[in-house]
Amino acid sequence: MAQFIKTIQNFAFANNLWEKGSRIIIGVSGGSDSVCLLDILSKLKSKYDLQLHITHINYALRGEDSEKDEIFVRELSKKYNIPLTVFKPKKADYKGNLENSLREIRYAFFEKMRLQLGFDLVAVAHNQDDQAETVLMRIIRGSGLNGLSAMNAKTKNIIRPLLQTSKKDILAYAKENKLKYRTDKSNLDIKFTRNNIRHKLLPCLEKNFNPAIKKTLSQWSTTVASDYEFIDQSAQHFAGKVCENKCAHFNAQDFLLQHSAIQRQALRIIVNELKKTTLDVENGQIEEMIKIINSSKSKNQKALICGLNISKKGVKVDIRC
Amino acid sequence: MAQFIKTIQNFAFANNLWEKGSRIIIGVSGGSDSVCLLDILSKLKSKYDLQLHITHINYALRGEDSEKDEIFVRELSKKYNIPLTVFKPKKADYKGNLENSLREIRYAFFEKMRLQLGFDLVAVAHNQDDQAETVLMRIIRGSGLNGLSAMNAKTKNIIRPLLQTSKKDILAYAKENKLKYRTDKSNLDIKFTRNNIRHKLLPCLEKNFNPAIKKTLSQWSTTVASDYEFIDQSAQHFAGKVCENKCAHFNAQDFLLQHSAIQRQALRIIVNELKKTTLDVENGQIEEMIKIINSSKSKNQKALICGLNISKKGVKVDIRC
Structure with missing residues (x-):
C-alpha cells in the first residue's frame, strides 16, 4: 500500500496542500475516512516536518454512540501521540437544516482552533464518494454552481487530501494496515437524502449508466468549482463596492x-x-x-x-x- | 387553454424570442411537441404579423415510419397553409456518435434554409422534459458546463418557445385542441441512454428525491447556461486573439x-x-x-x-x- 500514500502525496503536491513544516489540525470523527487520513498524515509527519493536532466534535446526537466515538478518538490520540481537543457544541446552536447547521458549527470551530493554536491548515477527510454524493444532492436540489465550491482540494485554510480517493480504496487501506474505526449507524439509515443517494441512486447510476459515475461526478465538480471561482471573483468586484x-x-x-x-x-x-x-x-x-x-x-x-x-x-x- | 398560449407568449416576451413581423422557420418532426409549436405559432401569426415556413428532416432511419412522418408533415403544411421544405440528408453524413451527428446536420440545415429564405429565426420544440433529460445525460457523461449552452431559450437565431413547458402540458394542449401527431416508436425503446433517463432515472428521482425534479433541472440549466455564457465570453477574448x-x-x-x-x-x-x-x-x-x-x-x-x-x-x- 505504499502506492496509496504516494498517490495522496502526488495529489497534495499538485494542489499545494501543505509545505515542509506546516502545522495541521486534523478533523477526526473516528470513521474510516478520518482514521485513514490521520494514519497517513502521521506517517508523513517526519518526512515533511509536520506539526499535527487532532480535533473531535461530539455533537451528542447519537446518545451512547457519540460518547463511544469520543472515547475511541481519545485512544487514537494516545496511540499516535498527537494532542487532541474535543468540542461539544450547545444543542441550542443547531438551527434550521441540521446538516447545514452542523457544517457551519464545524467549520467555525476549526477556524477558531486554528487561530488559537497558531496553526496553518485544517485537514478534513472528504473523499471521492462524498464529493459525488454532494454533487448529486446539490443538483437534485437545484442549488446551482455556488454550492460546489466546498468541493475544492483546498479552500482557504481547509485541505482535503483524500478528495480524489475512493471509499473502496480507503477501506482497502484500513484493512491492510489493520486500522480500527467506528461505523456511524445513522449512515445506514436510508431516511436522509444523502443516504438515499449513497445507497440507491449512485448504485443505480453505476449499474445502468456509467460504471465510473463517482469519478466522473467528482472530476466534474472540480471543473465546475473552478468555473464557479472565476464567476465569484468577477462578482466580488461589483459586490465589494456596494456593501457597507x-x-x-x-x-x-x-x-x-x-x-x-x-x-x-x-x-x-x-x-x-x-x-x-x-x-x-x-x-x-x-x-x-x-x-x-x-x-x-x-x-x-x-x-x-x-x-x-x-x-x-x-x-x-x-x-x- | 387560452392560458397555455398566454404562458408561451409571456415566456417569448421575457426572452425576446421574436418581434412583430419576424420571419420564423419551424422545425416540425410530426411529434406532439413540434405539432403543438406549429399550432401555437400559427395562432399567433396574425397578432404578431409573423411569416412562417415549415421544415421537416427525413433521416430515413426508421424505414416506412420515416416516410409516414414526412407524409404527415406534408398534410400539416396544407392544413395550416404554411409552406414546407423537406430535407433528406445523405446517410454518408452520419458519422461518429449518431445523436451528435444528427444534431449537427439538423442545425446546419436550419441555418442554410434561414439564409436562403432570408428569414430571421428558427423555432424548435424543445420542452422542459427534454431539457431535464439533456442536463442529466450531460452530468452523467461529465461534459461540464459547456454542453448546457444548447439549452438557452434563444441561441443566436434558434428560439425554443416551449422550453419551460412540460410534456404533460403539451399533451394536455394537444388533446384539448384535438391535434393529431406521430409517435416515434424508438422513443419507447429503452436501449438508448436518453430513453433510459426518460423512462427510468427521471421517474426514480421524481418519486424518491424531488417531485419537481424536471422543473428544478430545467431552471438549474438556465442558470448554468448563463454562467457558461459569461465564461465563454471571457474566454473568447483570449481565443479570438490566437486563432489564425x-x-x-x-x-x-x-x-x-x-x-x-x-x-x-x-x-x-x-x-x-x-x-x-x-x-x-x-x-x-x-x-x-x-x-x-x-x-x-x-x-x-x-x-x-x-x-x-x-x-x-x-x-x-x-x-x-
Missing part, C-alpha cells in the same frame, strides 16, 4: 449592465455578507430580488427576501438586515 | 496567467474553431492539452489530441489541423 456594514446600496442600472451570471452571484455574495453566513441562498430568492431590481414600475418596490429588506426607489436599490 | 486560419499560436505563460476556467474554455473554443465544429470536447482531452502547455520539461512536447497536433517548444505553443 449592515447594508448594501447600488444603482439598478449599474447592476443591470452586469452579465446575468454576475448579477446572480453578486446578490449571493451580498446576502452572505449582510447575514454573516456562508449558507447557500436559494435560486428562487435570487430571482425574486432580480425581479424587483429589474422592475420598470414607477412605484417604489419593497420586499422581505432571505430575511433581508430590499427596496427600490427610482434607480436606487437598498438591501439591509 | 487553421492553426493557433500562443505564449504558454500568457495562457497560464488566465484563470483555469478560462484556460479550459479557451482550449475548447480553439479546438472547435480549428475543426469547424460545435461538438463537445471531452474534459480529459482538455486536461491533456493543459498538461502539455503546463509542462516544465525543457524537452519539446508533441501530441495528437482531438485530432489536432499540439506542440510546445520553449514557451511557444502551436495547435494545428
Whole structure:
C-alpha cells in the first residue's frame, strides 16, 4: 500500500496542500475516512516536518454512540501521540437544516482552533464518494454552481487530501494496515437524502449508466468549482463596492449592465455578507430580488427576501438586515 | 387553454424570442411537441404579423415510419397553409456518435434554409422534459458546463418557445385542441441512454428525491447556461486573439496567467474553431492539452489530441489541423 500514500502525496503536491513544516489540525470523527487520513498524515509527519493536532466534535446526537466515538478518538490520540481537543457544541446552536447547521458549527470551530493554536491548515477527510454524493444532492436540489465550491482540494485554510480517493480504496487501506474505526449507524439509515443517494441512486447510476459515475461526478465538480471561482471573483468586484456594514446600496442600472451570471452571484455574495453566513441562498430568492431590481414600475418596490429588506426607489436599490 | 398560449407568449416576451413581423422557420418532426409549436405559432401569426415556413428532416432511419412522418408533415403544411421544405440528408453524413451527428446536420440545415429564405429565426420544440433529460445525460457523461449552452431559450437565431413547458402540458394542449401527431416508436425503446433517463432515472428521482425534479433541472440549466455564457465570453477574448486560419499560436505563460476556467474554455473554443465544429470536447482531452502547455520539461512536447497536433517548444505553443 505504499502506492496509496504516494498517490495522496502526488495529489497534495499538485494542489499545494501543505509545505515542509506546516502545522495541521486534523478533523477526526473516528470513521474510516478520518482514521485513514490521520494514519497517513502521521506517517508523513517526519518526512515533511509536520506539526499535527487532532480535533473531535461530539455533537451528542447519537446518545451512547457519540460518547463511544469520543472515547475511541481519545485512544487514537494516545496511540499516535498527537494532542487532541474535543468540542461539544450547545444543542441550542443547531438551527434550521441540521446538516447545514452542523457544517457551519464545524467549520467555525476549526477556524477558531486554528487561530488559537497558531496553526496553518485544517485537514478534513472528504473523499471521492462524498464529493459525488454532494454533487448529486446539490443538483437534485437545484442549488446551482455556488454550492460546489466546498468541493475544492483546498479552500482557504481547509485541505482535503483524500478528495480524489475512493471509499473502496480507503477501506482497502484500513484493512491492510489493520486500522480500527467506528461505523456511524445513522449512515445506514436510508431516511436522509444523502443516504438515499449513497445507497440507491449512485448504485443505480453505476449499474445502468456509467460504471465510473463517482469519478466522473467528482472530476466534474472540480471543473465546475473552478468555473464557479472565476464567476465569484468577477462578482466580488461589483459586490465589494456596494456593501457597507449592515447594508448594501447600488444603482439598478449599474447592476443591470452586469452579465446575468454576475448579477446572480453578486446578490449571493451580498446576502452572505449582510447575514454573516456562508449558507447557500436559494435560486428562487435570487430571482425574486432580480425581479424587483429589474422592475420598470414607477412605484417604489419593497420586499422581505432571505430575511433581508430590499427596496427600490427610482434607480436606487437598498438591501439591509 | 387560452392560458397555455398566454404562458408561451409571456415566456417569448421575457426572452425576446421574436418581434412583430419576424420571419420564423419551424422545425416540425410530426411529434406532439413540434405539432403543438406549429399550432401555437400559427395562432399567433396574425397578432404578431409573423411569416412562417415549415421544415421537416427525413433521416430515413426508421424505414416506412420515416416516410409516414414526412407524409404527415406534408398534410400539416396544407392544413395550416404554411409552406414546407423537406430535407433528406445523405446517410454518408452520419458519422461518429449518431445523436451528435444528427444534431449537427439538423442545425446546419436550419441555418442554410434561414439564409436562403432570408428569414430571421428558427423555432424548435424543445420542452422542459427534454431539457431535464439533456442536463442529466450531460452530468452523467461529465461534459461540464459547456454542453448546457444548447439549452438557452434563444441561441443566436434558434428560439425554443416551449422550453419551460412540460410534456404533460403539451399533451394536455394537444388533446384539448384535438391535434393529431406521430409517435416515434424508438422513443419507447429503452436501449438508448436518453430513453433510459426518460423512462427510468427521471421517474426514480421524481418519486424518491424531488417531485419537481424536471422543473428544478430545467431552471438549474438556465442558470448554468448563463454562467457558461459569461465564461465563454471571457474566454473568447483570449481565443479570438490566437486563432489564425487553421492553426493557433500562443505564449504558454500568457495562457497560464488566465484563470483555469478560462484556460479550459479557451482550449475548447480553439479546438472547435480549428475543426469547424460545435461538438463537445471531452474534459480529459482538455486536461491533456493543459498538461502539455503546463509542462516544465525543457524537452519539446508533441501530441495528437482531438485530432489536432499540439506542440510546445520553449514557451511557444502551436495547435494545428
